[in-house]
Amino acid sequence: MFWKGRNLYIFVAFLLLAMFASSVLTLTIVKPLSYASEGRSVFGGKTGESGFTAQELKKLSTTYELIQGQFLHEVDRTKVIDGAIHGMLGALDDPYTTYMDQEEAKQFNDMLSSKFQGIGAEVSLEDGRVKVVSPIKGSPAEKAGIRTNDIILSVNGEKLDGLTLSEAVMKIRGDKGSQAKLQISRAGAEPIEVVVVRDDIPIETVHSEMLEGQIGKIDIREFVQNTAKTFKDQLKALENQGMKALVIDVRNDPGGMLQAVVEMLEEFVPNGKPIVQVEDRNGRREQTLSKGGSGKPYPIAVLINNGSASASEIMAGALQEAAGAKLFGEKTYGKGTVQVTYQQELGDGSNIKMTVMKWLTPNGNWVHQKGIAPDVAVEQPAFFKVSPLSKKTTLKADMLGDDVKNMQLMLEGLGLAPGRTDGYFNDKTAQAVKSFQSANGLPATGEVDVKTAQKLEEAIAKEIRDPKHDLQLKTAVEAMRKAVK
Template sequence: MTFKGRTVIAFVLLGMFASSIMTLTIVNPSIFAAVGRPGAEGAEVKSGLTQKDYNKIATTYGLIENKFLTEVDREKIVNGAINGMLATLDDPFTVYMDQKEAQQFDENISSSFQGIGAEVTSEDGRIMIVAPIKGSPAEKAGLHANDVILSVNGESLEGQTLNQAIMKIRGPKGTQAKIEIARPGSPEPIQIIVVRDDIDVETVYAEMLEGQIGKIEIRQFASNTSKRFKEELKLLEDQGMKGLIIDVRNDPGGLLTAVVEIVEPFIPKDKAIVQIENRKGEKEVTPSKGSGKPYPVSVLINKGSASASEILAGALHDSVGSKLIGETTFGKGTVQVTFEEEMGDGSNIKMTVYKWLTPNGTWIHKKGIAPDLAVEQPAFFKAAPLSKKETLKPDTNSEDVKNLQIMLQGLALNPDRTDGYYSQQTATAVKAFQRLNDLPVTGEVDTETANKLEKAVLAAIREPKNDLQLKAALQYMQQTVKP
């Protein structure tokens, strides 16, 4: 993304500070005021505080240090004061990072990391999953977009800042994160064990579908994503591709530069890719230098498509007329800048300073981008993992049984109902599953049966024949392409 004007370099983030990745770019905007980079003309940071304000703050600290019942940690008090100021802004994306958290943040900029593989945000004081990265431990364990994380390894996240929560969620490869979540539609908290691992840094997967329709899946926008996308796109074009499906479902974001480089060839010259707006309402447009493509393009989206994914969807929809297929996206439309140099001690503040808008000027924040063709996935795609607190048996009624029945139905084992009552037909379906998987045929669901059932459901979710959104996109493209 190119801006003209001042020489200040700002790290602009169009995503949440995540347990795995974040959206990052370097901008040089001409229409926006200097944001406090040392050495830049007009870049001095002015506090706006009066002497009376300084005196109140100093007096408060002095009272704590000298009068409080027990001795206090000075750094902890100062950090708490900074967190308190930022908390008054009521913006989950504006956060303070102490030295340790700032170091973790810098490490996240690389495309290689260890963790559970899910991007998280803070929503109304709760830590919520934006999307699990496809193929990550988080996805394999059954975490979904919009799950609210209540605790990690028994430690409650209540009252934690986003960065504090992330420090608890992250961890070395091979270690367990016992995560308790609240899921919409589930009356009781769900416990899920995720084994942390190296997160797959391959971000682009391509294939040719029937009818010479190409599909490129982008799992995140990392430093090498645009290069890999261009390589795979050329291979598909060389095979005579007639139309392209770009899949950004459950893609939580990434580098804005990668988005621009990916979409620019599809967007005719001088048409907009994205707009940035400052607090005064002044806007700057990023125009395309591309020439367009001779074939149609559609985009697969869902509620886990966030930030950079939404920029891609908005750009292709508004400036190319691409059809968006699937579900309404997450809705992340603000831009953050980091201020590490200004803090001077290795700590960092990431602050919301801009909005980003689609080429047509739409601000999608907290609303998302609605699909042109809405398609829901089968119910078993969203089934919650079984709690495994006790063996599930006939003639009982619970949310666990309801999710069991949804899974069995998804595996074509006909439980006859999905209302949570463990009927005899449900037991018969369980027995059928147990026979197919060399398990003791009891008709009851113990931990072993539950684990194999969840593994079978995940395999079914990955089967293209069960992907109704992809089917709809393929059908649309086949009807659209030129003969």
């Protein structure tokens, strides 16, 4: 392949916010590509070409001299130079191309083998706004109700407008136990405040269990250094228990190391068949082929949603196209580009992570900004997508709005029959609120104050985590049971 001798990774940049920031979902080559043998320099121009013309260098130098000599205030040289780099990369209009200073680069390099503290969400910077790609499964962000495509407007009252992704993430990062008060913009609703208590985000990436009917289930939270080995061990254990079919769950999995997902896919993709392809800007394609795999004799289902991205999409696409698996759930996120990290070239411990290639499925499909559609589309119950209540005012009879609608969906999800879910607080909704309050030791006022709102959110979060409500999982499991009969 044309990065022969290099390691190809997909890094998960979690909003783990002890972390730093190139917090964007990336399929990254940690060491730089070199096209020197093909007549190209590592920086992309023809061998022997200067990066800048004399006039361009003069223009840059003059700008710096004017800042240094004429600007009203004294300036930090490093800050100005870093700003110039940010500006050049920002002009590319690519959310996955970023600059990291020395501290950020070190954290980036260390993050795959560490335990982090933060809120646990993957983010990118799109159109100048911090956008959630996916909350990590089981993370404080997920438990607090953060969802894919949420826009984080401010943190603890500090607006994020105009900041680089690195700067924004530094605002959100913090120690375990501290609070991040996030103002969230969500399509079709007024901005809301979500309080997330930061915590340790351990890298425990694989969980397996045997469901009724000898249906195995493996949940993959992300793809990091030990994921492939753990996955293979747990897969083997399920097979030794007489597993008849397998469900692989990559919902809300934002990605990870390509090396890991390739090793895992070799268990399923027959020897010599492509697992993934990459293509450079000149249209040259190379394939990663399965080595030694023979496929599996049992049916396979893959659970996906719009938080499944990058490495998760590589897995879903390869299992669908090269291993005969069926996909269940919702369309995936749609992240189909590859980044290369240039650190040695900068020489001071900082690095540039730049988009240099696209990746494609075994059949050559590019999923970028399109995602992968499921074979069987399954929507979760409406209460799975409720927003946290704003708690700005006590909700009462005859009120109308998004808070009332979300409250009604919560009550309905709890089996309390609010009578309607259109956002109008009627008498039947008030009776459902009273029933909830009585069952939870609260004054049965029929009005939703802060304490009632908090209890409702806690109760519905518990219901969402209960597998009995997971329609996507139920549908996939039932399909697998039929397939083995």
